[in-house]
Amino acid sequence: MLDALDAGEVRRWVAACVQSLDAHRAGIDRINVYPVADGDTGSNLLDTLRAALEALLRAPSADRVDAGAAFGVAARGALAGARGNSGVIASQLLRGMAEALRGLDTIGGPDLRAALRSGARMATAAVSEPMPGTMLSVLDAAAAADGGDDLHGVASAAASAAAEALRRTPEQLPVLAEAGVVDAGGRGVVVLLDALVAVVAEQPAAVVAAARARADEPDGMETRLVTAREGGSDLYGYEVMYLLHDTDDAAADRLRDDLDRLGDCVSVVGDGDGLWTVHVHCNDIGAAIEAGIDAGRPRRIRVARFADTPSAEPQRYSRDRAVVAAVRGEDLAELFVAEGVAVLRIGTSEPDPYALLEVITGTAAAHVTVLPGDTGLMAVADEAAIRAVAAGQDVVVVPCASPVQALAAIAVHDPRRRAGDDVVAMAEAAAATRRGELVIAEADGITWVGPCRAGDVLGFADGEVVLIEPGPAGPDAVGRAAIGVVDRMLAAGGELVTALVGQAAPPDLTDTLSHYLHQHRPDADLSVHRGGQPDSLILFGVE
Template sequence: MAVNTIDAKMLAKMFLAGAKNLESKKEWINELNVFPVPDGDTGTNMTLTIMSAAKDVAAMNANNDLDMKSLAKAISSGSLRGARGNSGVILSQLFRGFTKAIRDYDTIDIPLLAEACEKAVETAYKAVMKPKEGTILTVAKSASLKARELADAGETDLEKYIGDIIERADYVLSQTPEMLPVLKQAGVVDSGGQGLMQVLKGAYEAFLGKEIDWTVTETTAPAGAPFAGSQETVLEESDIKFGYCTEFIIMLSKTFNIKQEMDFKAYLESIGDSIVVVADDDVVKVHVHTNDPGLAIQKALKYGALSNMKIDNMRLEHHEKVVKMAQKEQQEAAAAAPAEKKEAAFIAVSVGEGINAILKDLGVDYIIEGGQTMNPSTEDVLNAIEKVNAETVYVLPNNKNIILAANQAKYMTEDKKIVVIPTKTIAQGITAVINYVPDLSPEENEAAMTEAIETVRTGEVTYAVRDTVIDDHEIHQGDYMGIGDAGILAVGQAIETVTKDMIDSMMDEDMELISIYYGQETKEEDAAALRDKVAEKYPACDVELQYGGQPIYYYIVSAE
């Protein structure tokens, strides 16, 4: 008998199966990165994004606490806050649009599924300033178009319907190299599109009845996720001040604005510690360690009904890691918060102790550790915004793959003015900070900094992890590569030669300053020798050498 509807329980299983399938293929997807660098991250970013939501969905599934509205909210909110990298942000927006279309229905039939697919694609395209075809967006759009075509043709069998949609999307994925020459030259399909296909295929297998392990392990959750815990070591019972780890979701029926949220947090602090309160539209996620969970529950009931309630006796289970992590986060938050409110503050994404120190010296208030090797999530940016006490907060992503997540955090912040300067490199971030003028308005500073970063050219030297051809450069595994703003600038077997060739490709007669930041694997004497040779070749330029301490990249060079 043909199945023609999907209920909340089935949708939860499909979502978790899609997440699990993506997780199992993440390294393979990472290897589809066009540039053969040692930090390809599309699979990792998409996995961390979906797992941020999957943890809550798994808990709801295990407790049989499923209805379409709360499930849709968990998928949307969890993926939005956990979104990392461009591919992760686009995936979260696909989920956001999809769940908006289905949340008010008990079951999903084919016409509603077609509408949800269209809403998903519409939402994702709106989130990207300059959508590019041949990417995850194209694959998603092809699925949506097929979904509409089949629905309008009167298809009633969901098994055939979903199967045909996946077949069409898979074909379009195979054609992405014909849409983007860089994919064709590298011999790969779009990695984001492949990630989406693994989600869809995993979901379809669950729909067909394949047995799936629904367990979402803590190790798959993003670092710093609100409810993450660990059981690596144990703690004596007498050392635990508050014994019950209490978690629940408030389904709001009354106003819960910033003031209510602060009052609620203050109350929880009076009865416990390790407090996390995440409010999103009509749902609030709560976590607290307390000796009387009933008090927290009674207070929460004033704002609405409760779901996903979970109370663990930590004295019996010895959750040492949970306690230590919560205490550390509280100490870091207290240390990071300025004593007085400032007119403006800067948040920058950075990696490497030398670069971190340079940014701090220039006036950056908060560093988010990350970058190309590990893209920070939307929630990482939101947490940083919360910790700086300023009227206006300037965010410097310093990586093109983090700009979407930063903008997503901007739109989710209501109590501060957030200005995202679209810095794609550390060098651009440094230039942006230098060009900030306190006497100018946020709008004037945004325009000035954005204009200034356009004058900066950046090159980065790393090594290749596989053979490929890019920008007519034949690259072999183990070769050194100089990667510029728009592609490969130099390839060779000697770091110094590649770096000098890269710099030559970056230069023109208008350049006045060359800044060289050497990484943690580069010896200072080698960097100094390189600087001297560059200075000799370009005597009209100031050539600066600084310790960056960045991993993976032997040199980061800017010319302006």
């Protein structure tokens, strides 16, 4: 559980938003009913957050130093790439959060609460005629939530309050009640906040989203979510959007008034640094653009006709699902390949996120689950996943601190399940697998259980040293250490011990371990594989 968000976690949240919106886009688009169906709210939010993520990926290193700066980059990217009313509102949410967090290296619980309140205020200010029962109502509820001062408490309280406010939207807009739906933009807000909870809880976004679907949504809700053409009257047939430069606050106010006379759903919002985004539903396209020319210098003009049906996207992927693992050791890699996993083999050099990205994209799969083989590969996996998500691929990293946890995840992988449910099952299997390890101390040092000398055998359980077997590390010393670690791990329960034998392990080590378990732990089965890992004598997993 994170205590604070740094710049890397901010970027991870935006990537999780893109990933979650991509998964929910069709459901949000499909249920637009107010006032006419044009089915683009989910798509607009996705495009807007994808623009924010791309801005973060392109940002110079100076803008990646602190969390506040990262929010500022995301807000500017979202504003420049905003699509539709919901996209404009989302960009202003990010801008408001960025202003509240300016200059902060990290973001704690009180900081996040202040940021959400600032973001909700700025989002409301972006709309000419705010209506209850829309995503603004959901944002207001999230900002007003009270969940203590720790980061997870603030994030989870905001997400829960948003979900509850979403349920109430049909009570606020009668047309929603008549159709039996909730607000589309509000549903998008819940998706964004669920992604935030996932990042703070250090879980894949799909895990929290699936938990929300199972625990919070009534039966049948998933096929009934959301509203319309993002608001406005069906008297207007076109949506006009453009970016505006070389203007000021007074000219922007005049432009807003001019557009109010032409149509509805008007927003003229800036990033505080000279760039403005303009949005209106109207019938006179030329007048909307001319008003922008009078106010400044429009560019990137986009016009959409509501009556047009978007053409189907070309098929980009040749398969639905794939699993990718990053592992150290040739034998270990072959073990994963035998299970149908695409593998990045990590050698002695520093791991490269672009090499892993190449493996991910090379699967040609729409959904990819990534299993990093140890804690040292988590950052590589996250970086590769973020870049794949920005390019439109659905990629989830399941946290694995050891190859034995990755093997446990693969054991429950079932491509016949829904992708989100499969990720949940794999993440739960990995988390439920306790891990152990034997290594030879390279130098004298101090551990949790006392001092060690170079050449001693160190036994680890779940990342902590639990025993020291004095060196030299001969077969007897290694055997005693292996028995000691497994005995301690089984004391907490377990029915299966998985052992991955490293390059430097004594040849009779697994025989020694098997004999001990047969004599003293007959209720525990032993599964042995040749891992070939260079940095540990043996790895253990207990389930």
